[in-house]
Amino acid sequence: MSVVEASPAQRRLFYGLSEANTRSNLSEHHRRFGESPMPPIHHRHRWRERFQGELEASGLTGRGGAEFPVATKLAAVRSHRRHGVVVVNSMEGEPASQKDATLARYAPHLVLDGAELMAAALGASRVHVCVARDRERAARAYEVAAKERIHAGSVTEFTIGTPPAHYVAGEESSLSRWIDGGSAIPTFRPNRPSIPVIGGRAALVDNAETLAHVALIARYGSEWFRSVGTPDSPGTTLLTISGAVTRPGVYETAFGQTVEALVGYAGAESGGVSAVLLGGYGGTWLPGHEIVTPLASEELKKVGCRIGPGVMVALGSGHCGLAETARIVEWMATQSAGQCGPCVFGLPALAEDLKAIATTNVSPSVVERVWSRLLAVEGRGACRHPDGVVRLVRSAFRAFSDDVDYHLANGPCLGARLRTCMAGVSERRIVQWR
Amino acid sequence: MIATASPLLWYTTRASGVVALILLTASVCLGILTTTRLATRRLPRFAVSELHSRISLMAMVFVLLHVATSVFDTYVPIGLPAALLPFTSGYRPLPVALGTVAFDLLLAVTVASVLRRFLKAKLWRGIHWLVYASWPVVFAHGLLIGTDLRFGWMQMVAGSCGAAVVGAVAWRLWANPYRGGFGTADPQDTEANPFPIERAPMVHASRRHGPVESPDSVGEARVVARYTGSHRR
């Protein structure tokens, strides 16, 4: 693992972690960040308003992919008469994402601090941590951390649950259904935004990284949070950088750095990256000539991309973006919950067509068919799973439009025959924000 | 209360029983047809469904006629309780009991369908599945008690009804043209998943029920741990 030290005054998520020091117990957590700023019981009312105000001023948005303002969600849950569970979403269904697992391993107390603070803001005493079933180490890490906190005197009731490790199981309605005893598949929620209900009470579901940021904002304030990043995208974020890079891993960075710099920091030459997949399998492709875009939501929106859950996968220069997209869509089709016809039938049909475009000689009518099927699939599922796939395919056609023309004219390119360059994140590299 | 020994009621019982059997058979076959989503130009799918509902209602009229005439006819000692409670008939208790059970099931299905608007879709569907139980009971009742089975024409009618339902059910199970397939990608194909690291065994999704947990995942202990720091609530 390699680490770059930042200035000690800037205590961000990965502060204090180094190759020599990967302890994650409660005393180490207090040494790095101090005690958790939980309010005393009799000052709770005033504290809640101040806490809400700090979160609003900080402009923190959710790090689970939806980028929904955290303060707005908290206010919405608080406004319901019966509220009371805080759910930590550490499911991390995106295969290319390791940030929540990293947080669980190296900073679980930050996440649980944030969860307890949100529980205090709601007047709740139950925190439910959801970790995907295949991430046993993360589940155990949260177990150990929860036990430590109880031992140190916390009055919160912690439950560590392990829903099935399925792509759509990390969705809010899936988790609320699972915690209530059902299957971990999404429900139909026509009125968005809507608050999930667990056991008859409104529940606050937040991503693990979001809660870690909340813990630090509660300590150091919203101005501290906004002191880095851009005005519209303040603060830092965790990125899982993988693909055609020599140092794949989880990085913490401030918003505003260009994608090129970040990928270069992870060990890719700027001439060697032809495109970057931002936001995971349900995200968007950033074309090679646009990787000088700063990593900030308002800048990325201009080029039709989103940050999503902090995933960056670099596509090597010799590889074919259409083939990689076809592989991704094929896998995403298997991850359908199987509840809605347009998703169950539409995604495999899209996958077949994309595979044909990438690997065989096809006529332009296949491309037309893909476009019309995208319209038939988008927005017609109960959850946003098919929408993510549609977004990915649209951005692929935009980013690789030259490749599409080449494939239609000459058949599959050499890159399509290569094995995928999107290798997994094999080592955990902790890097301070920069 | 009409209780006569007139053969009119007796003949009405037998005749309405035969007609009810034919109509119930038609209803079951049409019901199976709706699940296959078949239609013609003249008869679109919703019309097949409507036809099924109306024939079922007509069948229930004849079933009620059959039950009423058999109860009020004093030629055979089938009393009023026998209409709803099995084994309370004086005349041939077992065959009549079969009829009673069938009548109870059909009553439940009919009431549920009439009140369909007020029931949840899943509840109505569950009750409606009782017809698969009631038709064999109807058929058995007819075979055991059928006074007209000594005639060849009645044997042909009963045989065709039986063949029709058996054929329709077999078709539904094995040759149904409507099949909800599930995609073409093989979930086990790790080539398709460029990130084979730290992924769970693929959960296999079926068409209607969502992801089913694969056998080698930790199925039982869904909640890993629950830690409470305080007994205060």
Place this chain on the structure above:
Amino acid sequence: MAVRLQIDPIACDAFGYCAELAPELITLDEWGYPLVEGHLVPIELAQDARAAVQSCPRKAIRFVHVEPSSRGRVAISGSKRRPTRSPR
């Protein structure tokens, strides 16, 4: 009464009665599932729309009232509850 049609995609099982009864409002995609634009139902098609809603064997299609004030309300929803609440 301003209403539009809404399909519950989980309940829908591609029977297609709705598209047969209200073809101006509902079309079927290539897999047999309904496509509803989401515009208001015009008065002259209200009867067809009602027939379509009542005919669904899975109760997957329903009317949704369109209110101008429904913007900005956050709905509460769960597997058992219908979205009815608004923030106080």
